[in-house]
Amino acid sequence: MRRLAPQDLRIEAEEARLLILRMLRGGRSGHVGGALSCVDILTTLYFDEMDIDPLEPTRPDRDRFILSAGHKALAQYAVLARRGYFPEPWVDTYSDLGSRLAGHPDMHKLPGVEANTGALGHGLSIACGIALGLRLQERRSRVFVVLGDGELPEGSNWEGAAMAAHHQLGNVVAFVDVNDLQISGRTADVMNMEPIADKFAAFGWKVRTIDGNDVEQIQGVLAEVDRDSSSPTAVVAQTTKAKGVSSLEDTAASHYWKPAAAEMAEAEAEIRARLQQLSLQTVAR
Amino acid sequence: MTAAPELVDPRKTFGQAVTEFAADDSRVVVLSADSGVSSGFGAFRDRFPGRYLEFGIQEHGATGVASGLATTGLVPVFAAIAAFVTNRNYEAFRNDVAYMGQNVKIVGRNGGMTYSDLGPTHYSLEDYAIIRMLPGVVVLSPQDPGEIRAAARAMLTHEGPVYMRIGGPAIANLFAEGPFVIGKGRTHRSGDVATVVSTGPATANTIAAVDALRAEGVTLDLLCMPTVEPVDAELIIESATRTGHVITVEEHYDRGGLSAAVSECLGPLRVRHDAIGLPHQHVITGTYEGLLATYGLDAEGLTRQLRDIVAAGRPASAK
Numbered sequence: 197m198r199r200l201a202p203q204d205l206r207i208e209a210e211e212a213r214l215l216i217l218r219m220l221r222g223g224r225s226g227h228v229g230g231a232l233s234c235v236d237i238l239t240t241l242y243f244d245e246m247d248i249d250p251l252e253p254t255r256p257d258r259d260r261f262i263l264s265a266g267h268k269a270l271a272q273y274a275v276l277a278r279r280g281y282f283p284e285p286w287v288d289t290y291s292d293l294g295s296r297l298a299g300h301p302d303m304h305k306l307p308g309v310e311a312n313t314g315a316l317g318h319g320l321s322i323a324c325g326i327a328l329g330l331r332l333q334e335r336r337s338r339v340f341v342v343l344g345d346g347e348l349p350e351g352s353n354w355e356g357a358a359m360a361a362h363h364q365l366g367n368v369v370a371f372v373d374v375n376d377l378q379i380s381g382r383t384a385d386v387m388n389m390e391p392i393a394d395k396f397a398a399f400g401w402k403v404r405t406i407d408g409n410d411v412e413q414i415q416g417v418l419a420e421v422d423r424d425s426s427s428p429t430a431v432v433a434q435t436t437k438a439k440g441v442s443s444l445e446d447t448a449a450s451h452y453w454k455p456a457a458a459e460m461a462e463a464e465a466e467i468r469a470r471l472q473q474l475s476l477q478t479v480a481r
Numbered sequence: 482m483t484a485a486p487e488l489v490d491p492r493k494t495f496g497q498a499v500t501e502f503a504a505d506d507s508r509v510v511v512l513s514a515d516s517g518v519s520s521g522f523g524a525f526r527d528r529f530p531g532r533y534l535e536f537g538i539q540e541h542g543a544t545g546v547a548s549g550l551a552t553t554g555l556v557p558v559f560a561a562i563a564a565f566v567t568n569r570n571y572e573a574f575r576n577d578v579a580y581m582g583q584n585v586k587i588v589g590r591n592g593g594m595t596y597s598d599l600g601p602t603h604y605s606l607e608d609y610a611i612i613r614m615l616p617g618v619v620v621l622s623p624q625d626p627g628e629i630r631a632a633a634r635a636m637l638t639h640e641g642p643v644y645m646r647i648g649g650p651a652i653a654n655l656f657a658e659g660p661f662v663i664g665k666g667r668t669h670r671s672g673d674v675a676t677v678v679s680t681g682p683a684t685a686n687t688i689a690a691v692d693a694l695r696a697e698g699v700t701l702d703l704l705c706m707p708t709v710e711p712v713d714a715e716l717i718i719e720s721a722t723r724t725g726h727v728i729t730v731e732e733h734y735d736r737g738g739l740s741a742a743v744s745e746c747l748g749p750l751r752v753r754h755d756a757i758g759l760p761h762q763h764v765i766t767g768t769y770e771g772l773l774a775t776y777g778l779d780a781e782g783l784t785r786q787l788r789d790i791v792a793a794g795r796p797a798s799a800k
Contacts, residue, residue: 256554303581310552312581315572321542322577325549325557328534332510333553352573355542363534 200244203478205411208278209239210471213440215274217464219290219297220455226290226299229450231270233375233408233435234342238275240414241340250280253307257335260310260326264319265344265373266300272309273297281308317350319343320370324356327365338423341370346378348389354399361400366425369418372396373408375437377448396430408433440467488651491682492590494626495647496521498633499558500528509637510534510550512559514543520560520590540565544573544587551583556637562596563589563605563646567612578642579615586636591649593682593732594759597769605646606759610737612644613710619663620710621645622731622739624684625654628707631661639663648682650769655685656705666713668720672700675726675791678717680706680739683732683778690783699791709739714746721752726794728787730757732778755790757783 200208212235220226238261242248246259263272270290277284282296290297296305300314311322323341330337347353360368372392380386389395397403402425406413414433421429438450441463455463503509503525510532511522517533518526526533536543540561547557559566566589567574578585589608596603613620619639623632629647636643656667666678670691679687684705691703702720706712721727727747731739735758744754759776766772773779777786 260552311548312576315576318545318573318577321545321573322549322552324542325546326552327549328546329550329553329555332531332555335553352541352545355536355539356545359536359539359542359546362537 202412202415203474205240205244205415207471207474207478208243209236209411210440210467210474212239212271212274212278213467214464215277215284215287216270217460217467219270219273219287220453221460223454224291225452225454226270227267227451228270228453229377229437229444229447230265230268230344230373230375232438232440234265234268234373235271235274236409236411236439237342237371237373237414237433238271240411240418242275242279244415245418246340247337250308253281257337259337260323260339262311262319262323262326262339262341263301263313264341265316265347266313268342268344269299269301272301276306276308282306316344316347317352320353320356320360323368323370324360324363324365327360327367328363330367336423338367338369341368343370343372345372345374345376345383345389345392348372348392349387357396357399357401360428364426365428367423368428369421369431370428371408371431371433373433373435375435377437377446377451379448379451381448393430393432396432400427401430402427403430403432405432405434408435409439440470442466486653488653489626490651491626491629491647492519492521492649494521494629495588495590495633496523496525498630499637500525502634502637503529503532506556506637508554508556510555510557512536512543512547512557514538514540514561514565516561520588522560540570541573544570545577547585547587548573548577548581548583551585556584556586558586558588560588560590562603563592563608564603567605567608567644571611574612575615579618582617583642584640586643586645589644589646592646593648594764594772595649595769597772598766600766601763604764606734606764607737608646609709609733609739610741613738613742617641618710619643619708621663621707622681622709623647623707624681624705625652625656627654627656627658628661631658632707635661635663646681652682653685655688661707664708664711664713666704666706666708666716668702668716669705670695670701670703672702673724674699674701675728675794676702676704676717676720676724677728677730677787678704678706678739678743679730680709681732683730686773686778686780686783687730689780690787693780693784694787694791699788701787706739709742712739712742712746717743717746718750721747721750726753728755728757728790730783732758734759734761736761753794755794757786
């Protein structure tokens with residue numbers, strides 16, 4: 197586990213955003229909105245929180261990360277590449293025939309991926325199984341999960357919510373990436389699952405609510421998690437869909453985006469400008 | 482007069498076999514969906530309480546848990562009512578177990594129509610069909626207590642996903658206990674008129690039917706198949722090539738399961754294949770014996786069906 201300055205995490209997250217866009221070059225399309233909303237959470241977990249070693253990705257006592265909302269794979273690929281799990285140029289093979297980087301993550305194809313996810317509502321139960329297995333083998337590793345607010349109507353999430361509390365899986369930390377949007381529109385209009393925090397609390401979870409695009413708040417909430425607790429932790433992370441690309445932000449259209457060349461150039465320029473500003477601020481300090 | 486054969490509970494037999502294996506292999510953990518004891522795991526729970534994990538009534542979530550447990554190197558065994566560990570959790574079975582290639586063992590008990598009076602929601606007559614469509618999953622269907630014990634050990638030794646179906650009602654020994662190899666069947670009777678292939682609890686009545694026809698001078702090859710997927714194609718093709726006629730028998734719909742597995746391996750041979758199983762319709766409720774009689778799967782019904790099929794399959798000159 198490392199302790200990075202928030203500014204370093206912000207820079208890493210912007211670098212990951214650039215990689216997310218890079219995977220769409222060449223006329224490709226992908227689940228960009230959700231990837232950009234959760235990338236600050238993944239960056240903080242992989243660069244600052246989790247006990248992991250990219251050179252030994254299957255070390256038995258590593259912390260685990262499960263992307264339950266598997267369509268946000270672009271974010272995981274970008275962060276894994278930045279963290280050194282595989283050579284960065286691999287991202288250019290995204291969605292190629294037989295690629296290691298498909299539209300949803302595959303544990304047998306890419307180092308650092310712990311589960312094949314994508315069909316929604318599966319991640320929490322898998323995470324609970326890993327957490328139980330670690331505990332049975334007396335390992336202190338933890339399991340981090342990212343759920344999407346749009347997948348919460350799947351009842352299997354609530355099977356997971358019940359079992360995590362019942363089996364006292366304090367080694368599970370689940371982030372709910374609440375970007376308020378899904379394919380068909382506002383989650384509140386498609387199927388309202390609010391109050392999300394109250395639902396997890398009612399199942400017996402410790403619940404925190406934060407701004408999920410603010411790395412300082414993500415770091416703060418992770419610092420508060422007591423790994424010896426008997427309760428799992430749910431972090432309700434309010435985010436902005438497509439965060440960081442202003443033309444797309446908070447739009448349902450960003451869910452699955454196929455950018456025209458000009459749109460791509462504009463989005464990349466915006467992120468680069470922010471990166472430069474962040475770097476200058478770092479130098480100035 | 483011969484003494485009645487000793488009948489034993491297949492679930493207890495299975496649970497005891499897993500418990501004995503688990504004594505020497507601490508990786509084995511058992512998952513229960515409010516039904517572990519009914520699945521034969523009372524002794525396991527008492528002996529290894531820390532490795533007996535209860536989830537209440539939730540098969541989808543428990544299957545996901547099994548997947549997660551397997552990623553940490555454990556060998557999870559999830560046993561519950563066959564209909565619910567194949568149908569209700571099918572997507573978790575497909576994605577979290579089969580696609581992820583996990584070392585997970587899922588066991589459906591009270592398979593077929595053995596929950597006779599509880600009705601079709603509790604029958605599993607399509608489980609082989611849907612599970613054998615998942616690449617890389619072994620489907621086991623042991624036929625007597627000895628095979629259940631041997632199959633349980635083979636299942637736990639095999640690296641990869643396995644589905645095993647056992648029944649509920651007490652069953653008798655049929656075979657001398659011997660080595661069990663996944664994917665291998667056994668020739669239990671030899672004959673030349675036709676090849677009968679059976680699996681699971683249906684095998685007991687099939688043996689009786691084959692012996693009844695033998696008394697009438699009709700000798701049938703009887704291949705007993707404790708593995709539905711991968712089926713023992715070598716054994717089936719060798720026999721079918723000699724007899725030119727294959728008849729499958731199973732307590733499953735007469736399509737998609739053993740019948741399909743056999744049919745697929747016969748393809749190039751162009752031999753006649755008749756399938757005995759449940760007709761593709763929603764079946765009625767009642768006593769188990771009553772259902773077997775109604776659908777022609779008791780010894781008398783199988784004798785009648787085999788006799789008719791063999792007669793219809795013979796060249797006209799031989800009839």
